[in-house]
Amino acid sequence: MSKRVLLIIGGGIAAYKSLELIRRLKERGAAVRVVMTEAAQRFVTPLAAGALVGERVFTDLFDQAQEFDVGHIRLARECDLIIVAPATADLMAKAAHGLAHDLASAVLLATDKPVLMAPAMNPHMWANPATQRNVATLQAQGLRFVGPNEGEMAERGERGLGRMAEPEQIRDAALALLTDGPLKGKRALVTAGPTVEAIDPVRFLSNRSSGKQGYAIAAALAELGAEVTLVSGPTALAAPSGVTRINVESAREMLAACEAALPSDVAVMVAAVADWRPSATAETKLKKDKTGLPAITLRENPDILATLSKPGKKRPKLVIGFAAETDHVEEHARAKIAKKGCDWIVANDVSGDVMGGAENQVLLITKTSAETWPRMAKEAVARKLAAAIAAKLSGKSPGRK
Numbered sequence: 001m002s003k004r005v006l007l008i009i010g011g012g013i014a015a016y017k018s019l020e021l022i023r024r025l026k027e028r029g030a031a032v033r034v035v036m037t038e039a040a041q042r043f044v045t046p047l048a049a050g051a052l053v054g055e056r057v058f059t060d061l062f063d064q065a066q067e068f069d070v071g072h073i074r075l076a077r078e079c080d081l082i083i084v085a086p087a088t089a090d091l092m093a094k095a096a097h098g099l100a101h102d103l104a105s106a107v108l109l110a111t112d113k114p115v116l117m118a119p120a121m122n123p124h125m126w127a128n129p130a131t132q133r134n135v136a137t138l139q140a141q142g143l144r145f146v147g148p149n150e151g152e153m154a155e156r157g158e159r160g161l162g163r164m165a166e167p168e169q170i171r172d173a174a175l176a177l178l179t180d181g182p183l184k185g186k187r188a189l190v191t192a193g194p195t196v197e198a199i200d201p202v203r204f205l206s207n208r209s210s211g212k213q214g215y216a217i218a219a220a221l222a223e224l225g226a227e228v229t230l231v232s233g234p235t236a237l238a239a240p241s242g243v244t245r246i247n248v249e250s251a252r253e254m255l256a257a258c259e260a261a262l263p264s265d266v267a268v269m270v271a272a273v274a275d276w277r278p279s280a281t282a283e284t285k286l287k288k289d290k291t292g293l294p295a296i297t298l299r300e301n302p303d304i305l306a307t308l309s310k311p312g313k314k315r316p317k318l319v320i321g322f323a324a325e326t327d328h329v330e331e332h333a334r335a336k337i338a339k340k341g342c343d344w345i346v347a348n349d350v351s352g353d354v355m356g357g358a359e360n361q362v363l364l365i366t367k368t369s370a371e372t373w374p375r376m377a378k379e380a381v382a383r384k385l386a387a388a389i390a391a392k393l394s395g396k397s398p399g400r401k
């Protein structure tokens with residue numbers, strides 16, 4: 001496995017963690033080269049970064065000696081992965097708009113290698129629609145993201161989404177991208193968590209799904225090298241490293257996000273999509289004292305699994321659904337394959353404590369086979385399923401006549 005990493009350090013207080021990241025990458029045998037922006041050098045010195053990588057650090061697009069020696073085009077190409085950490089709002093804006101007036105942005109414009117961004121900024125800067133637009137643009141171009149995480153900010157008393165992912169998390173996401181796993185080059189779409197269907201601005205219908213199983217599947221597919229998009233309803237879980245998470249609330253938003261994420265080689269629909277939504281969402285809060293009990297009429301939500309399973313150019317090669325059953329598990333699961341048009345069903349018996357719990361007991365049903373798996377941790381189920389998916393996409397069973 002080749003592991004040449006070009007680390008671009010942007011100008012943020014999190015730059016000190018990038019020095020730690022250099023060490024974590026080198027421990028795993030990566031050769032690391034460093035580019036620092038001018039702002040980055042206000043937070044950590046090229047001397048410190050240079051001492052850790054054991055070679056000079058690149059800082060200047062217009063320095064004749066640096067450009068003749070290893071120019072920006074060579075920096076952009078002589079690596080297997082570029083990591084931008086911290087990826088500041090400014091650096092992401094430059095990359096999203098194709099600006100190239102300093103070494104870091106010129107390298108990002110010139111590269112044809114995978115790029116992993118580890119954003120770090122104040123929560124307001126992260127939430128700003130301008131930043132979110134830039135992130136969406138970069139994701140659509142295929143750049144990968146790890147973090148940001150939720151937590152304490154450098155500014156006293158501030159908390160929120162914007163902390164840079166920890167060095168180990170960035171390293172793991174980087175290694176996943178560098179690994180030649182059996183799903184390398186394959187795209188995977190996973191849904192997870194509940195959906196939330198608004199009754200009025202403050203009330204909703206939802207369910208108890210924790211998202212654990214779906215998140216574990218997204219992580220396991222990424223570990224095997226797949227490019228994973230995780231479309232998630234509200235959960236308390238952090239996005240697995242190396243996975244692109246798209247947050248949604250309602251079933252209709254989930255369907256739209258899934259369709260936007262196609263084409264994909266495999267789709268694993270794990271979300272507990274609400275079957276119904278209120279037929280109308282009140283624009284203002286329903287008042288208790290008005291005319292007695294409000295009547296909430298329901299209408300059916302779109303079936304995401306059935307929609308994605310429909311034959312067509314964009315249908316993923318392998319579409320997998322989940323089925324939570326309490327009785328006649330195999331029989332009901334087989335009926336579900338036929339009804340939804342999917343290829344496999346992972347059926348679980350939810351008569352016990354599976355929902356929200358750490359373990360799962362499943363039956364993998366294909367059109368031609370049924371396999372009962374022993375009760376195991378949700379992560380283990382995820383790894384076993386990811387391995388089965390890899391085997392299927394490479395032309396080896398299960399479920400192949």
Ligand code: C5P
Binds near residue numbers: 275304322324
């Ligand atoms: O019909 P049922 O809810 O039992 O089907 C479960 C499977 O269908 C799961 O894979 C779930 O993610 C998916 N599903 C869906 N959209 C719905 C309902 C279920 O994708 N509206």
